Amino acid sequence: MVQRARVVVVGAGFAGLAATKELARSGALVTLVDRNPYATFQPLLYQVATAGMGTADVSFPIRTFAAKWPNVRARRTALSRILPDKRRVEFDDGGALDYDYLVLATGVTTNWLNVPGAPENALPIYSLGDAAGLRRRLQHYLEDTATGRRESTHVVVVGAGATGVETAGTLAELRRNTLPLTHPEVRPDQTSVTLVERFDYVLAPYKPRLRDAAAQALRKRGVNLRLGATVAGVEPDAVLLEDGTRLESDVTVWALGVTAPPEVAAWGLEQGKGGRIKVTDALNVPGHPEIFVVGDLAGAPHALPQLAQPAIQMGKHVGRQIAAMAKGGQPRPFSYRDPGIMATVGKAEAVLQLENGLTMRGLPAWLVWIFIHVAYLLGGRNRISVLLNFFWRYAGPHRSRASVTQ
Template structure:
């Protein structure tokens, strides 16, 4: 059993945020004998890489979420709390929560993640739909359903969709929406003409999936076009209106629903914590991922701003969370904290049924059906809970291998 040198008892670690980083830090700490309190504003953790499937009615909200109390129950020394962080008192080693309570800590781990970045684009916040949380996905899902019902009933003329941002989320969202438009709508909404719907993907670069090699970018773009996605590459956004997306050259793209997949930034409330911030509002940390002036405070995941920037992906968050847990246990044993070193396993994204791109750290690339099967296997493996894994597998089978009408499941 690890012990805090000052008191001779196991250290109490407060982990704020139940994302990839927070869960992995909690697991590492609890396995090492530390007392852990996992705090999150929601009573569940979300598997964000599959939120676009929830938004397009391929999965239910429960398929991509898992109760934090069920996770904490796996470890005798871990507890979960539903609350949001409001203030940090480093000198007193205490945090205040929005339910009016406080928690004392020996070590603090901040893994609250980031939020949608609107980049100051006029109208973006008011007229766009982000997909960063379960709530976002449900709101977008209902909006899409409402549009289709209104077009089918003759109450409106079109259901054109514009996706802003051609990173992995934007590409996956556009590809899935285009597949539904071509394969499912003709069966489930025969009243709607193909001319009344469209999917457009807008990207400021001249290519999609910027972190990938040109071969994979071209393969993804070709697959999107094959599915009917209109690509507007090399296009800079000027503003978003209620019924259109306006480009910097004055072009107006009709849009009945604008999906925002452009980027993320630290939430505004992070500035009130009194900790140093860097690019994108992220908290500045040392190579070991702790705050220089307060070495007992660690930051992991998207909220962390280490000296060497890392991609805003699941794998860096997972590895950072585990590293933070290991370093806290080391400090509790009187050993110094070691710097974090990221082991890049590669990146992948899917375009739709039978098509994905995979790029490994050793330079190996792959696209098509093998990459798509690997994408499914990896995502199912990382889901929490056996029920979720089975449910997602069945849902994927129905959406991609079942009759076309099976991909149209919508739950109010």
């Protein structure tokens, strides 16, 4: 009888979940560890921040995921130490597990890029807690602006990647269409949405034509675009640019820069750029072929974008390699099949760029964007619920759509 491989997967993001699924099917004994009881669907966090969806719509319980297979267990705790020679991991809660294979998939976190005042005064949008906190802040400030306790609720979003563009575009739509209904006491000059980007264009990974289309769509929605502007500091009520400009900002959203969290240093594995753990082209740690790193935390020889697709493919690949190694095989190099990239700006507006050069924008791209996010990436109850929320936000009864405050 073959001994079943014991695998510990740390982190239940796209990479960790994909690895777990693959390993579960191979019959390995998997323990999926995460510090939260739920897995988060990060690409839709901006919808939570802008009150289009609830936290339960973009997350699901890890134990429910694990319950699909009898050979998968879930455990809520954080990794504190790796003992590679003993093939053992220790956790924050005092527990420990022995492994045959270890998969590290804990992801990265906000990088403040040493900008003074940013950690204190800006809000990231990286975790479910971040998104819910941003929503509460916006709601609270708008209420105070409506009742005269606060002068204004100006929002500055820093970083025009997909998250920054999606957040700014959606907030601008809410400001124009919803706010006059829900907060009639607030004058238009008391609110604004500004998007700051150090490049001269938004959405750097896209072709110039699509960047321009996205910028135009943002302007059309009333977003103040500050391109070619580098942030020099963040104060409680302002964002300072390097050219000396002071942008009024009651709420500063930090939508750029990710780095490995500080606790990774304690794991004793060699780190590279951005604190990522260095791995071979087969995604395992040099000298420890039984330790794999997948997702954003993987410092692979060829850098990959921090998106769901690379994470899913890495997780799947590693799951397969471990199944093969358990039968005596060797791990094979990972190669990324880029299916293309896409981002949405707001209602009926998105940009899409396939690897073969095909591009798409406007309503067709937006429908593809929704289809991919709902049909392909989500599952079960979330799928229906998210679809419902999209429908409601963009096609529901006009006045009932006015849900900026929750």
